Amino acid sequence: MLNEAELALIAREVKTRSGAVLTREMGGAIELRLMPLARREGFGSVHELIAAARIRADSALWNSITDYLAQSDTRFFRDGAAFRRLYTDLIPAALARRGHERIRIWSAACSTGQEAYSVAMQIEEMREAGLNPAAEIVATDFSERLIEKARAGLYTQFEVQRGLPIRKLIAHFEKAGDLWRIDDRMRAAISFSTHNLMKHPGVLGQFDIILLRHVLPSFDLDTRQAVMSRIADALAPQGVILLGEGETIPDCEGLTFSNGIAIRTAARAAA
Amino acid sequence: MRRCLVVDDSRVIRKVARRILEDMRFEIEEAADGLEALQACRRQMPDAILLDWTMPVMSGIDFLKQLRQEPGGDKPTVVFCTTENDVEKIAEALKAGADEYMMKPFDGDILQSKFAEAGLA
Numbered sequence: 001m002l003n004e005a006e007l008a009l010i011a012r013e014v015k016t017r018s019g020a021v022l023t024r025e026m027g028g029a030i031e032l033r034l035m036p037l038a039r040r041e042g043f044g045s046v047h048e049l050i051a052a053a054r055i056r057a058d059s060a061l062w063n064s065i066t067d068y069l070a071q072s073d074t075r076f077f078r079d080g081a082a083f084r085r086l087y088t089d090l091i092p093a094a095l096a097r098r099g100h101e102r103i104r105i106w107s108a109a110c111s112t113g114q115e116a117y118s119v120a121m122q123i124e125e126m127r128e129a130g131l132n133p134a135a136e137i138v139a140t141d142f143s144e145r146l147i148e149k150a151r152a153g154l155y156t157q158f159e160v161q162r163g164l165p166i167r168k169l170i171a172h173f174e175k176a177g178d179l180w181r182i183d184d185r186m187r188a189a190i191s192f193s194t195h196n197l198m199k200h201p202g203v204l205g206q207f208d209i210i211l212l213r214h215v216l217p218s219f220d221l222d223t224r225q226a227v228m229s230r231i232a233d234a235l236a237p238q239g240v241i242l243l244g245e246g247e248t249i250p251d252c253e254g255l256t257f258s259n260g261i262a263i264r265t266a267a268r269a270a271a
Numbered sequence: 272m273r274r275c276l277v278v279d280d281s282r283v284i285r286k287v288a289r290r291i292l293e294d295m296r297f298e299i300e301e302a303a304d305g306l307e308a309l310q311a312c313r314r315q316m317p318d319a320i321l322l323d324w325t326m327p328v329m330s331g332i333d334f335l336k337q338l339r340q341e342p343g344g345d346k347p348t349v350v351f352c353t354t355e356n357d358v359e360k361i362a363e364a365l366k367a368g369a370d371e372y373m374m375k376p377f378d379g380d381i382l383q384s385k386f387a388e389a390g391l392a
Contacts, residue, residue, distance in 0.1 A: 161381045165388045166372040
């Protein structure tokens with residue numbers, strides 16, 4: 001079992017890199033999640049992994065540790081009501097605001113990609129319904145490991161059964177051995193890249209809809225405020241941030257929070 | 272209370288499903304094959320049916336085709352629960368009138384998710 005000093009060190013290094021807050025109560029889970037990394041790096045235990053990370057001059061091991069502790073709990077169409085709202089309200093409203101221009105949607109902290117692919121499937125269904133939506137979907141996560149899995153679009157039988165209606169499974173996926181692969185059109189509809197929410201998202205451009213769901217609770221209040229402020233800079237006028245079920249946001253200049261979404265209601269000072 | 276008929280020739284699967292579904296506030300009836308299930312439905316149509324594919328006497332797919340011809344047989348929401356995981360089999364089940372489809376092995380989270388997708392949340 002990891003001792004207090006090791007847990008404190010891991011918590012400090014992870015918070016510096018990803019902003020996530022780890023608590024002492026998570027000690028057992030932290031050790032379990034780091035075991036595969038310890039094995040991959042040739043160490044006999046997580047203790048050895050931490051000891052090596054402490055003395056290595058570069059921060060490669062700490063980056064890997066942060067990566068392996070990245071939040072990866074996600075599912076297709078998580079919080080069904082949020083996706084119904086996207087389909088019937090938020091995406092059509094963004095399309096109407098943009099006229100004939102393409103709208104931009106950002107799945108921030110996308111983990112293994114289920115959220116972004118859920119949006120892509122919705123856009124495809126709108127297209128099949130004759131709405132001809134022009135949309136660009138960008139999906140990011142700070143973890144290169146998770147982004148690689150997302151980009152591959154390969155999911156286990158367990159993963160495709162969590163939240164994904166069977167008709168969508170057979171419409172958009174094919175069997176690949178024991179796994180299920182989402183079709184090339186869905187994969188081509190999304191630009192996956194790494195991005196750390198601790199950094200300003202300026203390079204990603206501005207978005208009409210940002211999905212920032214089940215991310216903020218892993219941060220402390222100061223980090224939540226800083227993340228919201230940076231995210232707000234990436235929001236187009238009248239754009240919306242969709243939060244996770246039951247989540248609220250700290251006060252943020254230019255944003256009004258109501259009923260699970262934050263709406264950009266005013267211009268923000270230059271970042 | 273809503274009623275769910277659990278149809279599977281495995282007593283263990285029926286027991287596992289029963290525990291999860293009772294937690295979801297379903298009253299459970301069990302059948303070990305399609306014919307038993309059909310007889311149970313003729314006595315009283317359930318609100319939901321959790322249905323295995325491969326069973327002795329009458330398979331799940333044959334039961335479902337028959338059920339949908341019965342008076343009131345269009346009412347129950349049917350969720351397949353099977354090891355069959357080929358796209359062709361899934362399409363066949365949907366064509367026969369299944370509302371959702373769950374591939375074994377499953378856990379409580381998946382069963383709840385599938386029932387929610389079938390409108391049984």
